[in-house]
Amino acid sequence: MTGAQAVVAGLKAEGVELVFGYPGGAALNLYDALYDSGITHILARHEQGAAHAADGYARSTGKVGVCLATSGPGATNLVTGIATANMDSVPMVFITSQVGTSLIGKDSFQEADITGITTPITKHNFLVKRPQDLMKTVKEAFYIARTGRPGPVLIDIPKDITGMEGDFTYPESINLRGYHPLFEGDPSKIEELAAAIKKAKKPMVFVGGGLRIAGAWSEFASFIEKTGIPVVSSLMGLGCFPADHELYLGMLGMHGTYTANQSVTQCDLLIGIGVRFDDRVTGLVSKFAPEALIVHMDIDPAEINKNVRTDIKILGDLKWSLPLLSQMAEPGDIAAWQKQVLAWKQERPLRFEENGDVIKPQSVVKAISDITEGSAFLVTDVGQHQMWAAQYYNSKKPRRFITSGGLGTMGYGLPAAIGAQLGNPDETVWAIAGDGGIMMNIQEIATAVEHQLPIKVVVINNQGLGMVRQWQRIFYDQRYSCSRYGTETDLAKVAEAFGAKGIKVQEPGELIPALQEANNYCGPVFIDVLVCDQENVLPMVPAGAPIDQMIGG
């Protein structure tokens, strides 16, 4: 067996069926070993596309996403995808090829120090220098990627190591002295929280991506049913609690709902569950939930007190802590508070003005939400459309709202949708992108066409960089520096050229029929929707302001 075959055997031992990647000189041994291995390889058109696709696959299935690339430029093209996965805690294993061991450090052809480059953006990385370490490394990489707070792990393997013959056996156990993810924490802390819940008059729950990752949404739902505490979500937590539930108040933060931001500002107990109190959520930290006792439930000890001072910390897996909390918690006297937040929700819903002459971007998202009944996989790119999707797509199921939250990676949407569709072949996958982001990885239409993936890509086309323009409109005196493209690209035709179905929508009346046509079409379809280019994402909290000071809403 060669080193490359050992790596492939390791992947199979980890249950990997599908990998994404792009070959190259230093990766030839690995690709040769893949050839008749039974593992399906999806050839992206750019390594960054492969990385985002593996990420979409991982987020939508909960499995580890695997991505391969060759040395040097192949490996560096993964960097944005690795950083994206790192910020959103996505379990992934990246395998990069490296130049031969005798060439390392000599600025050899296609050499890059990828372990050095990715140190700050991986959970861990390895450079394998001895063939006997290959299988152990693969096993450790998968274990590190998927346990505790998940994240991307990179394995860099020199070409000669993949070519060496040897007797390889997959290790049964793992011994990492410095890595002990904690599953069970301290139950007395949960008692403390239960007592605080009993006493609170104005409690709130704030859920994030950690709940989705832990897969603890049903435990969470029982906790809410029992206590009646209202719920707000971060962008990453969307779908973990059904958007149509009475106690759901919407997204919190910069583009959150009036109700969510008011409720958190006024609450006396804030229970953060699998969140990291990102600055897009807290606004001015000193004015964030100023009256509240703050509780933080998380698996990562380094998240506690990182951004917001915590009064009760509950470390451990939510699969452990939430059932225990449900069991111990008794509802407090919160009827008046419930009445108050539900009144806000009634009086101040998200809204936009319909206009018969131009297509409002929000109405595109709303129409998709209606057509799919909030149950499809919805993958977004980054920008205004992403925030409208977060606001107007009534996501009812967990793991189905897929978006680059932490890094805010433009170009993420289309490849991630490819990954989500490959991971969920029988489900419906929609992607919403802006005309800016779609251009950043537009070559991946070819990948979707090659595999005839029935993804429905909707481009909310406002002829430029909408979010940049919004900030320029509000904060830079309408000086629209470099936020408009000088040429118009016919994206429907581009899609057609790649072999997908392309539809162009220019009139409001064409929208619904086009979306329905896409919904029924079996194959990749692109709908380029020309929308009103003056629209702002509202409400909006200016960066660094307290979250109850909102523009619009």
Add this chain to the structure above:
Amino acid sequence: MKHTLAVLVENRPGVLTHISGLISRRAFNIESITAGSTEESDMTRITLVVDVGNDDELEQIVNQLGKLVDVIKIINLTKVDSINRDLAMIKVWALPEHRSDIVDIVDIFRAKIVDVHPETMVIELTGEEDKIDALCEVLKGHGIIEIVRTGKIALSRSAIAAKDSKES
């Protein structure tokens, strides 16, 4: 306030860079960092002195370092009774007429003269940081040519080794 952390790590290439990189990336200030082998061949001990504004910052440093897979254990030696040492070598001008003065100073500080040239001397001193600072200050008058210092290493007085202690 300054804190001295003993960080036990896997003896692998790149770990020191990883640790110093993590600390600088999170905008914390490293006062000194030393690394060396230990009683176990596969373990390196890093002594890290960080200057932090408050306890939250220190907690973040410890927690973030603790997340690194190659970090086995972190002990805050500021909180326990411990011995702290720095090693310095100081090269000074030592013309024959000043030599006896310098020898006196070296004796007072219980330092050692490790090299003598017709015009210069090299003095070695191990001790706590301020003792070394004091010697440097006194020698200034004789003209210091160059100084090299190791940065702090520290060891607790307790009978329990850092690797076996309960903390983190």
